[in-house]
Amino acid sequence: MSKEKVSARAWIIVSIVWIGYVVVNLANFSIGIMMPDIQTELSLTVTQTGWLSASSWILKALFSIPIALLLSRFNAKNIIQAVFAIVSVGLLLQGFAQNFVMLFLGRALVYGVAAAILAPLAVVKIKLIPKERMAGINGIENFTGPLGQVLGTAVVPFIIVTMGTWRNTMILMGVLAIIVTVVWSICCKKEDGMSEANTTGKAQKVQFLAPLKEACSHRTIWLLALGWWGTGLIWNAVYSYWPTYVHDSFGIGTEVSGVILGILPIASIIGSLTSPKIADKIGYDKPMICIWGFILPVAYFCMMITSSIPLLCVAVFVAGYGAYAFVPIAFTSIYKIKGISPQAVSIGMAMIFTTNGVGGALGGTLSAALSQSMGLEGALKVCCLFPLIFGILTLFLPEMGRKAAEKEQLKS
Numbered sequence: 518m519s520k521e522k523v524s525a526r527a528w529i530i531v532s533i534v535w536i537g538y539v540v541v542n543l544a545n546f547s548i549g550i551m552m553p554d555i556q557t558e559l560s561l562t563v564t565q566t567g568w569l570s571a572s573s574w575i576l577k578a579l580f581s582i583p584i585a586l587l588l589s590r591f592n593a594k595n596i597i598q599a600v601f602a603i604v605s606v607g608l609l610l611q612g613f614a615q616n617f618v619m620l621f622l623g624r625a626l627v628y629g630v631a632a633a634i635l636a637p638l639a640v641v642k643i644k645l646i647p648k649e650r651m652a653g654i655n656g657i658e659n660f661t662g663p664l665g666q667v668l669g670t671a672v673v674p675f676i677i678v679t680m681g682t683w684r685n686t687m688i689l690m691g692v693l694a695i696i697v698t699v700v701w702s703i704c705c706k707k708e709d710g711m712s713e714a715n716t717t718g719k720a721q722k723v724q725f726l727a728p729l730k731e732a733c734s735h736r737t738i739w740l741l742a743l744g745w746w747g748t749g750l751i752w753n754a755v756y757s758y759w760p761t762y763v764h765d766s767f768g769i770g771t772e773v774s775g776v777i778l779g780i781l782p783i784a785s786i787i788g789s790l791t792s793p794k795i796a797d798k799i800g801y802d803k804p805m806i807c808i809w810g811f812i813l814p815v816a817y818f819c820m821m822i823t824s825s826i827p828l829l830c831v832a833v834f835v836a837g838y839g840a841y842a843f844v845p846i847a848f849t850s851i852y853k854i855k856g857i858s859p860q861a862v863s864i865g866m867a868m869i870f871t872t873n874g875v876g877g878a879l880g881g882t883l884s885a886a887l888s889q890s891m892g893l894e895g896a897l898k899v900c901c902l903f904p905l906i907f908g909i910l911t912l913f914l915p916e917m918g919r920k921a922a923e924k925e926q927l928k929s
Contacts, residue, residue, distance in 0.1 A: 523654065527645035530705055531654065534638050535661045537601055537697040541631040542665020544608055544690050545573050547673035548624070551683040555620070565617050571881050572621060574753065576629025578874030582729070584633040585867035588860045589728055593640040594705045601698040604631045608691035612684045632870060636863040641705070643852070643859045651852050652793040655845035660789035663782035663841060670779060728860035735854050737914055738865040741847055744810065744910035745869050746876030747903030751817055752840055753880030754900040755781075759820065762893050767824035777829050784837030792842035793849070800920030802846050803911070809839040810908020817901040821894065853917040876903075 548555075548569060556566055587596050607626025614620040635658065646654050673686065680686045732738050760774040769777075796805040816839060819832035851857070851865045880900065887896035 521647040521649065523646055523650050530645060531638070531642060531658070533697060533701050533704060534597060534634065534641075535658060537604070537694065537701070538631070538634060538658075538661045539665045539668070540690055540693050540697065541604060541627060541634075542662050543669045543673065544611075544687070545624075545628045546666045546669030547686075550670065550673050551677070551686070554683050559614070559616060559620065561617055567881075569617075569621060569624060570757070571878055572624050573628035573632070574749075574874045574877030574880075576625050576874075577632035578871045578878065580629045581633040581636065581867040581870035581874065582864065584630065585636040585860075585863045586726070586729060588637055588640060588863050589724060589726075592707060593637040594701075594707055596637045597634060597641075597705075598698060598702050600630055600634045600637075601694060601701060605691050605694040605698055608687055608694055612687035612691060632874070633867060636867040636870065639852075639863045639866055640859040643862065644708075648852065652797065652845055652849040655848050656789050656791075656793040659841055659845045659848075660786045663785035663789070663837075666782040667779070667786070670775075728858060728864045731858060731861040732864035732868060735851075735857065735861070735865070737850055737854055737917075738868060740910045740914055741851070742865075742868040742872045744907035745847075746872040746879070747906040748810075748813065748840060749873040749876030750880040750883065750903045751813070751900045753877040754884045754897060755817065755820070755836075755880075757881045758884050758888075758893060758897060762821070762897055763824070763829075766894060769824065769826075773826070777826070777833055780830060780833045781837035781840070784834045785841035788838035788840070788842035789845060793845050796846050797919055800918050800923075801916060802850055802918035802921075803914050803916045806843045806847050806850070806914065807908050807911035809843045810904050810906070810911060813839045813904040813908075814901050817904075818898065821897055821901065847911075850914065850917050853922075 552566055552569075555561065561569075584596065584600070603626050607623045607630070609623075610626065611620055611623035614623060638658075642651065642654065676689070677683055677686050680689060756778070760771055760778060763769040763774050764771060792805055796802050799805075813836060816832050816836040820829060820836065823829060823832070848866060848869075851862050854862075857865075884893075884896045884900055887899055891899075
């Protein structure tokens with residue numbers, strides 16, 4: 518049976534948001550490249566730089582659900598437009614920052630707010646994207662995050678050289694965000710972000726929390742949200758401390774470890790784009806979600822026990838692939854919940870973003886705390902175990918793949 522095609526206009530609409538999300542991740546993950554110059558120019562302490570690094574995860578956890586709840590009152594188009602405008606202000610604020618507070622506030626406005634932008638986009642996608650195409654679309658959407666990471670670490674250094682300073686680079690990103698805001702406001706129509714909850718009046722105000730209650734009533738959302746944080750924890754722990762660990766334990770220089778770690782987002786891009794096709798080919802979603810909760814601990818653990826560069830590259834590739842391979846399929850499983858409203862889909866995604874943010878924040882803080890008593894090696898090895906939580910919980914997910922849907926149709 519042939520699948521309904523995604524219209525050219527739908528591709529344009531979602532691509533605008535994806536481009537904006539790449540800019541956000543570009544700014545977020547380039548902070549490490551800019552940090553030495555920022556620290557020197559603004560006289561920041563080590564504690565302050567640590568807060569700047571952790572802020573994106575913490576604020577992602579704080580803002581995701583509140584922004585998704587706004588869908589009960591406001592049109593998704595307007596919410597996304599407001600988020601892009603706030604991102605523009607945040608990037609410009611960082612470019613003109615004179616102290617730690619301005620810099621922290623700028624990062625809060627950028628990643629804390631923008632991390633939740635994919636939740637309101639869900640409403641737009643439900644309006645424009647055929648259901649059978651959603652997994653593939655989510656795979657492409659999911660790859661924008663690691664693409665921003667790759668560009669943030671590989672391309673930004675050259676942009677800084679071209680622009681002259683880190684400030685000019687931030688301002689350039691702010692201008693790009695302004696352009697995305699304007700293009701979005703022109704191309705996206707009001708009805709693209711409209712749903713049955715976008716009405717006004719006292720009756721609707723009473724139902725402000727209705728999407729949250731609906732999302733919380735679905736087992737699929739709870740299982741994913743309660744398990745997801747473990748994958749975010751080890752991801753940030755590895756990004757924060759693995760280069761230091763292999764340098765101290767195996768004598769691997771930061772230049773080499775940086776190149777090896779750069780495989781993570783590249784593998785993530787591959788995982789995002791290929792996993793939905795594999796799931797569709799085999800006809801089952803659940804195995805492609807839960808299996809990575811058991812493979813990831815092994816891959817991350819291998820990164821901690823070998824000094825062989827080829828083996829490290831293989832382990833990092835598997836970790837990067839698995840860390841993102843399950844994401845588009847898991848998100849699509851929320852869309853597939855029978856009878857779920859677009860607002861509840863957004864809230865479900867926001868709940869996952871929240872727990873992922875908590876896990877990412879814990880990845881840095883827990884690793885640091887554990888290293889005080891058991892050393893960095895012991896701390897990272899403990900963190901390797903946390904994806905098992907995701908693997909175990911997702912074993913209880915219902916099967917929503919193609920073959921399950923076909924069996925359901927035959928029954929009816």
